Amino acid sequence: MxxxxxxxxxxxxxxxxxxxxxxxxxxxxxxxxxxxxxxxxxxxxxxxxxxYNRWVRPPQRYVNVTVEMTVQRINYLDVPGEEMQTVIGTEMTWFDSRLSWAPIRVHQIMTNTSTVWTPDLVFLNSVSPTKSLLPGIVRIKKNGIVAWTRREVVTTSCKTQLNAEKQTCYIKLGFMSNIRERQDDRFIQQDKSFVATADDLGSHDWDLDAISLDFNTGNENVTSLPLQMDVEISVSRVNGKGRNSGNPSYSTEDSCSTNCKNFAARLFIPDHQSNTLLLFLIVSLFLVQSQ
The missing domain is CATH 1.20.5 (Single alpha-helices involved in coiled-coils or other helix-helix interfaces)
Known part of the structure; x- marks a missing residue:
């Protein structure tokens, strides 16, 4: 016991x-x-x-870049000035074999766009500097998939008709390398999955009538492949009254709850040129947001 x-x-x-x-x-x-x-x-x-050399493209024959684009807001349409300002969101993903690793605990890292190679997709018909609403940060997964989320205020030229009740404007997307000289190393695949949702998108002065896509080869002497993607936006005046001038301040709020037009594209970058447009210094997402 x-x-x-x-x-x-x-x-x-x-x-x-x-x-x-x-x-x-x-x-x-x-x-x-x-x-x-x-x-x-x-x-x-x-x-x-x-x-790692950020000026050199990923080492594969074709760099397949998937782009999802959203027209989030029409800030204004200046008819006499022939300008339209919109908020555009883009999500680009691509594979870079140089950035894959076998993880134990770390399955994803984030870094600045100035650290890695990025596609040189630009707005070809912009008439003023594009204002970025998000820090230039990319997310890199263990399998080498890189994702870059952009949201920008873009002011583009628009051939308007004074006093017309309906206007049609274009947002033209292409590549920095292709606008410098005659090159065919950047092209866009004509993806038939391009569809516009039925959600309404407009402003207090303009109602959205239609939004569609068109593929432009740019110069037929260079290549038969599309070098440019045009987003066509057709609007009409609200109750016959619209703003013909003035540049109201843009909104940095995310108005893309249900009022969005979503697209998906595939960009192909063959192994010919490696010109890129890169920004800023290496910082973490936390430091950028805290500033």
Whole structure:
């Protein structure tokens, strides 16, 4: 009987000691995990970017870039000035074999666009500097898939008709490399999945009538492949009254709840040229947002 009591006391003693030490063990484990995570993150950055050249395209025959574009807002249409301002959202994804790794804890990293190669997609008919509403950050997954989310205020030229009740404007997208000289190393696939949703999109002065896409080869002497994508936006005055001039301030709010026009495109960049448009210095997403 005394042995049983002694054994019970020993068990309770061990249990109490374990209960008292458990929080310390958990804290130590958390610190260990944090240290290991940070260490692996640093090693991943050093391994992937030590000899990475952001001016050189990914080493494959074709760089297949998937682009999802959203016309989120029509800020204004200046008929006499022949300008239209919109808020455009784009999501670009592509594969870069140089940026894949075998992870233990770190399955995704983020870095600035000035660190990696990015597609040189631009608005060809913009008439003023494009204002970015998001920091230039890319997300890189362990399998080498890179994602870049952009949201920009874009002012483009529009051939308007004074006093007309209906106007048609275009937002022209193409490549920086193709507008410098005659090149055919950037082209857009004519994807038949381009569809406009039935949601209404407009402003206080203009109602949206239609939105569609057109593919332009640019110069037929260069190539028969589309070098340019035109987003056609047709609008009509609200109750016959519209704003003919003035540039109201744009909104940085995300108005794309249900009033959006969504598109998806596929861009192909063959292994000929590697001109890119890159911005800023390496910073983390937290530091950019905190500033």
């Amino acid at each position: 005394e042995m049983d009591l002694t054994e019970r006391h020993s068990v309770w003693t061990v249990f109490c000691i374990f209960a008292l030490c458990l929080p310390c063990l958990v804290c130590a484990e958390d610190v260990w995990l944090t240290d290991k995570y940070e260490e692996e993150t640093e090693q991943t950055f050093e391994l992937k970017f030590h000899k």
